[in-house]
Amino acid sequence: xxxxxxxxxxxxxxxxxxxxxxxxxxxxxxxxxxxxxxxxxxxxxxxxxxxxxxxxxxxxxxxxxxxxxxxxxxxxxxxxxxxxxxxxxxxxxxxxxxxxx
Numbered sequence: 064x065x066x067x068x069x070x071x072x073x074x075x076x077x078x079x080x081x082x083x084x085x086x087x088x089x090x091x092x093x094x095x096x097x098x099x100x101x102x103x104x105x106x107x108x109x110x111x112x113x114x115x116x117x118x119x120x121x122x123x124x125x126x127x128x129x130x131x132x133x134x135x136x137x138x139x140x141x142x143x144x145x146x147x148x149x150x151x152x153x154x155x156x157x158x159x160x161x162x163x164x
Contacts, residue, residue: 065105068112070121076112078140083159084112086123086133093149094132100152136162 068076068084076082085101087094105111116123116131126135126145136144136159144162 065101065111065113068114068122069119073112073114073119073122074140077137080110080139081163082110082112082137084114084135084137086114086116086126086128086131086135088116088131090117091131097132097149100150100155103152104155138163 065085066076077084085097087098087101089095101111101113114122116128122128126133126142128147130147132149133147134145134150134155135142144158146158150158
């Protein structure tokens with residue numbers, strides 16, 4: 064299950080462990096294609112947070128999100144990776160694993 068993140072709970076949720084966050088917009092076609100993949104991965108006990116950029120412009124500005132979908136990877140609250148664009152399940156998992164090596 065995707066964890067809904069907003070400006071109030073974002074920092075608390077990413078402060079410990081490995082956290083993967085997706086910025087997806089309801090009006091974005093690629094985001095809508097990405098969502099089932101994110102839900103599938105989250106269903107395999109991988110923590111994924113989801114941010115609605117329209118409801119959380121402060122987070123968009125804070126992380127300089129310029130394209131959707133965009134992804135952030137945190138380790139113990141520190142941003143260790145940022146990338147954007149539609150990702151297949153295989154590519155998404157490989158990208159995450161590459162950053163965790």
